[in-house]
Amino acid sequence: xxxxxxxxxxxxxxxxxxxxxxxxxxxAAPPAGTSAPxxxxxxxxxxxxxxAPATTPALDVTVLADGLDHPWDVVRAPDGTxxxxxxxxxxTAVLPDGTVQPVRADLGDLFVDGETGLMGLALDPSFEExxxxxxxxxxxxxxxxxxxxxxxxxxxxxxxxxxxTRVDDPLIGGIPVNERTGxxxxxxxxxxxxxxxxxxxxxxxxxxxxxxxxxxxxxxxRADPATGQALPDNPFAGSGDGAADLVWTYGHRNVxxxxxxxxxxxxxxxxxxxxxxxxxxxxxxxGNHGWDPDGPGGSYDESVPMTDPAIEGAVPAVxxxxxxxxxxxxxxxxxxxxxxxxxxxxVIGALRGEHVHALRLDDAGRLVEGFRLPELDGTHGRIRALxxxxxxxxxxxxxNGGGEDVVLRVTxxx
Numbered sequence: 001x002x003x004x005x006x007x008x009x010x011x012x013x014x015x016x017x018x019x020x021x022x023x024x025x026x027x028a029a030p031p032a033g034t035s036a037p038x039x040x041x042x043x044x045x046x047x048x049x050x051x052a053p054a055t056t057p058a059l060d061v062t063v064l065a066d067g068l069d070h071p072w073d074v075v076r077a078p079d080g081t082x083x084x085x086x087x088x089x090x091x092t093a094v095l096p097d098g099t100v101q102p103v104r105a106d107l108g109d110l111f112v113d114g115e116t117g118l119m120g121l122a123l124d125p126s127f128e129e130x131x132x133x134x135x136x137x138x139x140x141x142x143x144x145x146x147x148x149x150x151x152x153x154x155x156x157x158x159x160x161x162x163x164x165t166r167v168d169d170p171l172i173g174g175i176p177v178n179e180r181t182g183x184x185x186x187x188x189x190x191x192x193x194x195x196x197x198x199x200x201x202x203x204x205x206x207x208x209x210x211x212x213x214x215x216x217x218x219x220x221x222r223a224d225p226a227t228g229q230a231l232p233d234n235p236f237a238g239s240g241d242g243a244a245d246l247v248w249t250y251g252h253r254n255v256x257x258x259x260x261x262x263x264x265x266x267x268x269x270x271x272x273x274x275x276x277x278x279x280x281x282x283x284x285x286x287g288n289h290g291w292d293p294d295g296p297g298g299s300y301d302e303s304v305p306m307t308d309p310a311i312e313g314a315v316p317a318v319x320x321x322x323x324x325x326x327x328x329x330x331x332x333x334x335x336x337x338x339x340x341x342x343x344x345x346x347v348i349g350a351l352r353g354e355h356v357h358a359l360r361l362d363d364a365g366r367l368v369e370g371f372r373l374p375e376l377d378g379t380h381g382r383i384r385a386l387x388x389x390x391x392x393x394x395x396x397x398x399x400n401g402g403g404e405d406v407v408l409r410v411t412x413x414x
Contacts, residue, residue, distance in 0.1 A: 055341055059375040060410070061375055061408055062410075063406045063408060064094050064098070064395075066406045068406065069401060070384075070399055071084050071407065072119050074121070074407060081161055082094040083123070091105050091164060101162070103157065103162065110137060110140070111149075113138070113148075113178075114183050117138055117185075118137045119188070125195060132156050134154050134155070135152070136187035136188070138177055138185060143174075149176060150175035150177045150187055151170035151173045152171045153170050154168035154228075171228035176215060178205055183204065184202030184205050184253065187200065188200040190258035192222070194265070196223065198221065200221075201216055202253070202256075203218035203293075207293045207294035207300045213236060219247050222234050222246065234248060249284070249286070249288075250287075251287075251288040251315075252269065252281075252291055253273065254272040256270060256271060257349075259331040259346060262333055267282070272325070274306065275323060276323035276324065277305070277307075277320040277322065277323070278306075278328050280318045280328075281317050290314030291306060292308050306320065325352065329349045329385065330348070330383075331346060332387055332394070335388060349386050354383065355378060356373045356376040356386070356396070358372070380396075381399075382399040385397040392411075395410075
């Protein structure tokens with residue numbers, strides 16, 4: 001039973017050109033140029049990449065916390081406290097009065113290597129009553145033969161934000177990890193509008209995983225947040241395979257962002273491409289998003305399209321970066337009339353591209369235009385997490401390393 005015990009699980013394009021992650025070490029790649037190679041699709045954007053529309057609100061950008069090291073995610077609690085995690089381990093609270101304090105937590109079994117460590121964060125929708133939150137993280141056991149794996153763990157946090165305690169350990173287990181490099185570990189957690197817990201995973205750089213319903217890698221999972229079990233209306237529920245039961249969508253490369261569009265049931269993933277075509281995808285139950293790098297002899301063939309048109313029924317991306325990629329990570333929607341013409345934009349953080357990219361979508365989720373937010377274009381380095389708080393502000397973490405990272409609060413000027 002994946003939700004309550006540790007056991008191995010058997011492993012069995014382009015619409016818009018903007019700068020975006022190299023096939024080898026995309027997260028660590030330096031900023032790239034902007035030219036596209038021959039054969040890439042032309043831009044269909046109404047706005048040239050990197051150019052904001054003429055009528056845009058000025059943005060105020062404030063540093064709320066500094067001295068962090070690779071903060072992977074940030075969430076805002078109802079009392080205004082921000083909870084931040086760091087990939088190498090550690091939870092930090094930024095209190096409403098500006099106090100920055102560590103949150104004691106048992107992370108003794110954390111598996112940290114390459115792109116994997118302490119990753120996604122989510123607060124329970126009933127956080128005010130149960131003070132429950134969720135992490136997606138590498139652990140040193142739980143995998144095949146007792147080796148490393150990735151797990152979703154449920155915690156509760158003290159009322160004064162001084163400490164956190166594991167309460168479901170794991171809530172969801174058996175997510176594979178690349179033990180040698182930590183590559184393509186995912187792993188974003190987000191609540192769907194219907195209250196389901198969504199988990200975006202990476203493919204571990206194993207070619208067979210994205211198209212294999214018998215593994216939790218290269219997928220978006222959908223689970224009951226109370227039990228970690230698959231929900232009965234999941235598209236492959238009842239298959240008899242504990243992994244397939246949890247799968248909501250598949251054919252993903254490395255899902256690092258999940259964003260819910262306010263006032264709709266729409267959910268979007270943000271994921272890394274190889275040497276081209278990072279993608280934003282609108283997720284639909286059972287959807288195959290077309291990544292199939294299973295090469296000869298079980299090799300990981302990254303020359304194939306991010307959304308392979310040879311796969312029957314492959315869901316086309318809402319947005320694709322073209323080449324070079326920008327290594328997008330967190331994503332969220334801006335909401336509120338105070339944002340003016342930015343109201344309703346999907347904004348995504350770029351690691352390699354060192355900016356925040358904004359996408360305007362129509363009601364059906366089709367791309368209208370894309371551009372960079374000027375105030376966050378090359379001003380703070382690599383951008384990892386984006387979260388819209390209940391106060392309407394945008395919260396952002398950088399990912400530069402060396403204790404040089406910050407948490408930002410971004411609001412419309414004036």
